[in-house]
Amino acid sequence: MLAFLFATIAFSIDAMLPALPEIAAQLTPENVNRAQLILTAFVAGMGLGTLFAGPISDAIGRKRAITIGFAIYAAAAVVAIFANSIEVLLAARFVQGLGAAGPRIVGLALVRDLYEGREMARITSIVMMVFIIIPALAPSIGQGMIWLAGWHGVFIGFLIFAVIGSTWLNLRQAETLPPERRRPLRAGPLKEAAREVLTDRHVVLCTLILTLGFGQMFGLLSSAQQLFGEAYGKGDAFPSWFAAMALLSGAGTVLNAAFVTRFGMRRIAKWAYIMQTCVSAVMLVLVGGGLLPEALQFPAFFIWCVSVFFMAGVTFGNLNALALQRMGHIAGMAASIVSATSTLLATLIAAPVGLLYDGTALPVIIATLICSALAWYLMGMLRD
Numbered sequence: 001m002l003a004f005l006f007a008t009i010a011f012s013i014d015a016m017l018p019a020l021p022e023i024a025a026q027l028t029p030e031n032v033n034r035a036q037l038i039l040t041a042f043v044a045g046m047g048l049g050t051l052f053a054g055p056i057s058d059a060i061g062r063k064r065a066i067t068i069g070f071a072i073y074a075a076a077a078v079v080a081i082f083a084n085s086i087e088v089l090l091a092a093r094f095v096q097g098l099g100a101a102g103p104r105i106v107g108l109a110l111v112r113d114l115y116e117g118r119e120m121a122r123i124t125s126i127v128m129m130v131f132i133i134i135p136a137l138a139p140s141i142g143q144g145m146i147w148l149a150g151w152h153g154v155f156i157g158f159l160i161f162a163v164i165g166s167t168w169l170n171l172r173q174a175e176t177l178p179p180e181r182r183r184p185l186r187a188g189p190l191k192e193a194a195r196e197v198l199t200d201r202h203v204v205l206c207t208l209i210l211t212l213g214f215g216q217m218f219g220l221l222s223s224a225q226q227l228f229g230e231a232y233g234k235g236d237a238f239p240s241w242f243a244a245m246a247l248l249s250g251a252g253t254v255l256n257a258a259f260v261t262r263f264g265m266r267r268i269a270k271w272a273y274i275m276q277t278c279v280s281a282v283m284l285v286l287v288g289g290g291l292l293p294e295a296l297q298f299p300a301f302f303i304w305c306v307s308v309f310f311m312a313g314v315t316f317g318n319l320n321a322l323a324l325q326r327m328g329h330i331a332g333m334a335a336s337i338v339s340a341t342s343t344l345l346a347t348l349i350a351a352p353v354g355l356l357y358d359g360t361a362l363p364v365i366i367a368t369l370i371c372s373a374l375a376w377y378l379m380g381m382l383r384d
Contacts, residue, residue, distance in 0.1 A: 001168050002127045005066065005107035007134035008073070008100045009046060011161060013039055014138035014246075017225045018239060019151040026151070027086040034086060036222045036354040040347050041090045043218060045097025047343035050105045054336025055193075057106040059185040061175050062113070065332075067166050069102015074162040080155040096158070103165060105332075105339050112324050112331040113176035118261045120324070124317035125257035139239035183330070193333040203338065205382050206323035209269075209375045210316065210342035215349030216371040217312050220305065220364050222354030227361055232298040241302065248306045252313025265318035270379040272314040273372050279307045280369035287361055301361055308368060315375075322382070 016038060024035035049069070057065035076096035083089040108124075115123050145153035183189050197203055224242070229235025252272075260268060283304045286292050292300055320338070327334035349367065356363040 001172055002107055002111065003134070004165055004168060005103040006127055008103045008161070008165065011134055011138045012042060012073075012096065012100055012158060013221060014242065015142035015145075015154055015157060016042075017221070017242070018139050018143045019146055019154045020225050021229070021235075022146065022151045023086075023089070027084075027089065033355055033357060036357075037086075037090055037351070038093050039218070039222050040351045040354065041093040042097040042100070043343060043347050043350070045094035046101050046104070047097070047340050047347065049098035049101030050336045050340035050343060052336070053101040053105045054109055054332035054334070054339075055183075055185065055190055056332075057102075057109055057177070058183045058193075058330065058332035061177050061179075061182065062106050062110045062332075063169060063173060063175050065106045066103045066169055069099045069106070070162045070166040072096075072099030072102070074099070074159050077155045077158040077162065081152050081159075083152075099162075101339075103169075105335050108320060108324075108339070109331040109335045110173075110176050112328060112335070116328055117321065117325055118265060121260045121265050121318050121321035122257050124321060125253045125260060125313075137243060139242045143239045177332075183333075190333070193330040194337060196330065197327065197334050197337045200326070202325075202382070203323050203327070203334065205378055206319050207338050207341050209378050209382070210319050210323075210338065211345040211349075212371040212375040212378075213312060213315055213319070214342055214346035215353075216364075216368040217308060218346050218350035219353035219367045220308055222350050223357045223361075223364050224305075226357055227301070227364070231359055231361060232301060234298065245302065245306050245309060249309030249313055252310040253317070256314045256317065260318065265322050266379065266382055269315045269318045269322075270376065270382075272311045273376040273379055276307060276311045276372040277369065277376055279304060280365055280372060284362075284365050284369055287365060304361075304365070311372070 020035045020038065021032075023038065024032035028034040053065060053069060056068075073096050076092045076099060080089055080092035080096065083092055111120060111123060111127075141157060142154050145157045147153075149156060183193070225235075225238060228238045228241060234241055256268060283300065286300060287297075320335075323338045324331060324334050349371065353363055353367045
């Protein structure tokens, strides 16, 4: 169930990828790159929504806050089903992102209610093992919905997803935040909690590192459909390649769950960024220098993509656990601020990377190299 809640954002992004060419052709044929804004609009809405989802859940409880989020998400999906312009679709996606923040961010606070530290990181990794199946299948599900009802069908899938998620939660999950531990939605307590989070050096460093991690991953996702389809001629098989990439990279969550209690969250995340910096540097030399024979160009690109998602599997859960380690008493507020800040700032990285697409993988490779190197440097300033 937690994996389903966590997958709301990934499903909302990944299932959308196969629809981008059709949406571009129908709604913005004069500038097909604008279709990528459908992803960044959702991410921006999600980033803003996380500012409110956590504090609301601290005041009214986790289950009710998640249910409200799903309701907003579903309502926006209905608007998108009937959208006939790119502007209406972008607005609907922004609102959908606002709603998606509920299950994702409050789900994280729900885990923090029950676990902390390395045990929280281990539990999060176990959830991510199951979670990885959903984004792996998402492009194929999206492709199937497109086959049945055109690109509008993807939003029908989102509507069904919201109904299943909210029903499952309310039937099976007990409330983890009892009334006596709730914090009222008043300016004074909210301001005090926000100041505690924003002035904690440990939390700020984790947030900046998460920003760089999300930025490079969202940048790759924004260009993925065009890269697989146009640059490497794999457009028809994109859902299958994406599923294989997600499943292979899921090994990162398996390894993290197995070793995080032994080696610690900081050490594992640091080595993941070191690995990604080295792999991206080699990839930049090979692609930028035209050193790869044609037969190896797509295999090398595919392996590099797997490395980016592998890195996410061994860093995001650990960094969230590190950020919330000392914030159990204000888990909702802390989860909101960390996620909102990192997500909104990540769009400032991802949007230009997507718009700079030039028919090659170079823009996203360069962005990934820079982000991973900076994250590596910041990890050196962090302590468990």
